[in-house]
Amino acid sequence: MNIEKESISSKDLMFAVFCFMQATVLRSGYIISITRQDSWAMAISGLLFSLPLVAIYAKLLKRFPGKNLFEINDITFGSVLGKIVSVLYLFFFVSLAALNTRDLGNFVVDFMMPETPIAAVFFVFLIGCVYGIRKGINNLIHLSTMLSIIIIAAVVINFILVLNNVYPGFLKPFFQLEPIKYVQATVSVVALPMGEIIVFMMLIPMLSKNAKAAKSFSLGLIISAILMIGVIIRDIITLGPLVPIVSLPSFESVRYISISGVFTRLESIYAIVLILLFLFKISILLYAFVLGLTHVLGMKSSDIESKTNESGQLQSQRKYTPLLLVSAIFVFFYSLIIFESVMENIDWGATAAPFFSLTFELLLPVISLLTAWLRRLGKKQEVKA
Amino acid sequence: MKLPAKISRAYLSSCSYFYNKYHKRLRYTVVLLLCVLICSCLCSCWSQREINSLAIVVGTGLDVGDQPDTLKLTVQIVKASEIGTNSSNDGNKSEGKAYINISNTDKSVLSAVRGISHIQNRRPYFSHNNILVFSDDLAKLDIKEGLDAFTRDYEARMNVHILISRGMASEILNEDASLEKTPALHIAGMMKDQNANPETAIVTVRDFLIATLSESTAPVAPMVELYESEGKKYAKLEGTAVFKQEKMIGELDKTQTRGLLWVNDKARSGEITVDTQWGQVVIEFFHSSSSLKPVKTEDGNIQMQLTVRMDGIVESNETTKDMSNLENVEMLKKEMDKVIHSEIEGALAKARSFSADIFGFGDAIRREYPQDWEVMKKNWDKAFPEIELNSHVDVELRSTGGLTKPVVPGGAK
Numbered sequence: 021m022n023i024e025k026e027s028i029s030s031k032d033l034m035f036a037v038f039c040f041m042q043a044t045v046l047r048s049g050y051i052i053s054i055t056r057q058d059s060w061a062m063a064i065s066g067l068l069f070s071l072p073l074v075a076i077y078a079k080l081l082k083r084f085p086g087k088n089l090f091e092i093n094d095i096t097f098g099s100v101l102g103k104i105v106s107v108l109y110l111f112f113f114v115s116l117a118a119l120n121t122r123d124l125g126n127f128v129v130d131f132m133m134p135e136t137p138i139a140a141v142f143f144v145f146l147i148g149c150v151y152g153i154r155k156g157i158n159n160l161i162h163l164s165t166m167l168s169i170i171i172i173a174a175v176v177i178n179f180i181l182v183l184n185n186v187y188p189g190f191l192k193p194f195f196q197l198e199p200i201k202y203v204q205a206t207v208s209v210v211a212l213p214m215g216e217i218i219v220f221m222m223l224i225p226m227l228s229k230n231a232k233a234a235k236s237f238s239l240g241l242i243i244s245a246i247l248m249i250g251v252i253i254r255d256i257i258t259l260g261p262l263v264p265i266v267s268l269p270s271f272e273s274v275r276y277i278s279i280s281g282v283f284t285r286l287e288s289i290y291a292i293v294l295i296l297l298f299l300f301k302i303s304i305l306l307y308a309f310v311l312g313l314t315h316v317l318g319m320k321s322s323d324i325e326s327k328t329n330e331s332g333q334l335q336s337q338r339k340y341t342p343l344l345l346v347s348a349i350f351v352f353f354y355s356l357i358i359f360e361s362v363m364e365n366i367d368w369g370a371t372a373a374p375f376f377s378l379t380f381e382l383l384l385p386v387i388s389l390l391t392a393w394l395r396r397l398g399k400k401q402e403v404k405a
Numbered sequence: 406m407k408l409p410a411k412i413s414r415a416y417l418s419s420c421s422y423f424y425n426k427y428h429k430r431l432r433y434t435v436v437l438l439l440c441v442l443i444c445s446c447l448c449s450c451w452s453q454r455e456i457n458s459l460a461i462v463v464g465t466g467l468d469v470g471d472q473p474d475t476l477k478l479t480v481q482i483v484k485a486s487e488i489g490t491n492s493s494n495d496g497n498k499s500e501g502k503a504y505i506n507i508s509n510t511d512k513s514v515l516s517a518v519r520g521i522s523h524i525q526n527r528r529p530y531f532s533h534n535n536i537l538v539f540s541d542d543l544a545k546l547d548i549k550e551g552l553d554a555f556t557r558d559y560e561a562r563m564n565v566h567i568l569i570s571r572g573m574a575s576e577i578l579n580e581d582a583s584l585e586k587t588p589a590l591h592i593a594g595m596m597k598d599q600n601a602n603p604e605t606a607i608v609t610v611r612d613f614l615i616a617t618l619s620e621s622t623a624p625v626a627p628m629v630e631l632y633e634s635e636g637k638k639y640a641k642l643e644g645t646a647v648f649k650q651e652k653m654i655g656e657l658d659k660t661q662t663r664g665l666l667w668v669n670d671k672a673r674s675g676e677i678t679v680d681t682q683w684g685q686v687v688i689e690f691f692h693s694s695s696s697l698k699p700v701k702t703e704d705g706n707i708q709m710q711l712t713v714r715m716d717g718i719v720e721s722n723e724t725t726k727d728m729s730n731l732e733n734v735e736m737l738k739k740e741m742d743k744v745i746h747s748e749i750e751g752a753l754a755k756a757r758s759f760s761a762d763i764f765g766f767g768d769a770i771r772r773e774y775p776q777d778w779e780v781m782k783k784n785w786d787k788a789f790p791e792i793e794l795n796s797h798v799d800v801e802l803r804s805t806g807g808l809t810k811p812v813v814p815g816g817a818k
Binding site for chain 2 (some may be wrong): 131134138185189192193196259261262265272275276278318321344396
């Protein structure tokens with residue numbers, strides 16, 4: 021394992037955040053089914069409401085520079101309560117990993133290989149994730165720049181090619197739905213793709229010295245939101261009233277491309293991009309889970325001093341290998357049993373998922389920040405009490 | 406936190422013990438196992454589709470079945486081996502058809518598709534389907550089932566052309582296509598050519614579904630029929646079928662279809678024949694576009710405002726008059742205006758008689774005046790025939806083609 025500490029720059033982190041979110045963005049059906057032709061605006065409102073989340077994470081990181089989420093938990097809540105909070109986060113990470121594995125599996129099985137058992141798909145993709153993590157998560161993050169270029173190029177090219185089959189009038193009328201729908205969709209956008217960047221709080225110790233995590237988070241979110249607007253507008257002007265009823269709007273609108281019989285059947289590009297993105301996302305989530313598990317099980321010194329921590333970090337990187345396989349197997353079975361059907365998955369995404377996610381993305385960080393503030397922990401000069 | 410830490414440390418140390426001891430051997434074993442595993446993925450045991458076990462469908466027809474509540478599905482399958490051969494040299498023209506049509510009657514589309522396994526040894530593969538033909542008898546009953554099945558299925562695509570046949574759809578797929586080897590490709594090719602002659606609505610599954618989902622718009626689809634010539638039957642596109650609530654309620658003829666396409670901004674290029682006082686002048690138009698906007702009049706009613714823009718060139722002049730003369734150019738523009746107006750009026754009158762909003766007036770109103778639409782949509786069927794359409798045609802005659810003056814007998818001096 022070629023883990024180097026402090027090797028991730030601001031730019032890498034920004035693109036990693038971007039890639040991490042695009043997997044969900046390209047499956048934007050769940051937002052479009054709520055706000056229909058106004059969904060593109062939800063990317064903007066979602067971004068606006070995600071920036072406070074980033075501000076909370078930034079505050080935490082400023083108080084405890086160079087610490088990851090679980091170390092912060094240990095400091096703020098003490099070793100026992102901190103471990104309990106960390107276990108809650110672990111549950112969140114592994115659930116997200118399983119949910120995304122499930123999404124990927126459903127996509128492959130529904131649209132490409134309908135007779136393949138979904139377990140076979142999970143198995144093959146999780147092997148890929150495990151391999152990627154063993155080769156070093158920071159290599160994967162370095163790759164995200166390239167991956168981002170591929171995604172942006174694919175979306176832009178698809179947008180241009182579908183232009184002769186679109187009708188911009190489908191975007192009208194603007195903002196005629198009940199206001200509650202916009203709130204609902206905004207909460208979904210904040211909770212589902214955008215707030216999930218809390219996972220990157222686990223990677224903070226790997227950042228290079230001069231990297232600014234908060235800036236990368238917000239820039240990554242902004243690029244994602246821009247691309248999300250593009251993708252949603254493309255879907256709406258191509259499919260119009262069909263958008264809320266098809267299961268994968270992006271897939272269907274890319275499928276519609278047919279230029280003089282030459283540029284046709286481009287959905288394979290979309291499928292490849294989506295699979296790459298999901299692999300990236302699952303790898304990050306799985307890594308966060310394994311790293312957290314290593315920490316919670318005390319396989320690494322949880323001293324507050326950064327010197328021992330540095331060596332502890334290196335040790336843990338070497339040591340978590342067996343846990344990685346165990347965790348991957350756990351995710352495999354978890355994603356098998358998590359949903360019986362796509363319908364259940366959609367229902368979860370529309371009703372419970374935002375609240376489930378926001379508990380971990382908003383509530384727990386706010387509690388940590390408040391506790392830290394009340395207990396006057398962290399960097400002295402930052403405490404303005 | 407002590408106990409889990411102890412357990413995990415013990416677990417880890419045992420792991421690392423084995424890891425260190427059998428490091429190399431383990432590594433090789435793992436690599437070997439991975440290779441075997443990857444190979445097993447490559448052979449694709451599941452969902453495997455070999456080209457020689459597929460029946461590639463290029464056209465599909467749906468008819469009313471002979472039993473009550475049944476559908477007759479006809480799929481046209483290409484015979485790959487015949488596509489490449491030059492049948493005129495083989496001498497066995499009658500046998501050398503490059504396609505076969507398989508028909509099966511069952512309760513639903515999917516059961517009919519699966520039922521084909523009782524007749525043929527290959528499974529139909531619908532990704533390359535080009536056309537979906539419904540017979541008018543079926544269309545008058547309900548085309549919902551066929552549409553849903555052909556959109557939901559993961560193999561089917563939404564850019565398949567929809568056609569309504571006069572008579573049996575299976576007969577249409579059995580026409581004697583002369584230039585193409587399969588009737589389905591012949592009809593699909595014709596659909597692609599209709600851009601140059603706006604007398605046929607080009608409707609894909611997506612367009613049809615979008616119109617169906619609309620609260621007001623009546624879907625349309627082109628019609629296809631057979632004509633006989635020298636004992637052979639050929640397919641021919643003719644007219645447009647009008648739907649309401651997924652049932653066919655009437656037809657538009659060629660000229661009315663043109664009127665429809667002017668309003669729907671689907672007429673791109675074509676020709677207009679103008680009758681002047683001296684004879685016929687044919688004008689080719691291109692770059693045509695139209696915009697339909699609802700406007701509120703002073704008394705609060707909503708009217709539709711249509712602007713049609715186009716460029717034209719004089720394509721043929723059967724008169725002896727000089728059409729490059731600026732006065733005549735103005736006259737031609739006026740005449741074109743008249744022709745287009747009358748075509749639009751024809752389509753409008755027909756649509757009003759069906760009370761079917763084929764132009765999408767309702768959707769246009771919903772987009773511009775959502776509040777008014779909430780009131781209007783309640784009795785749209787009654788309101789639609791009352792809606793006024795003001796059309797304005799804006800023609801620019803660019804040139805007179807390769808000739809400036811007409812060819813007049815004895816005109817050379």
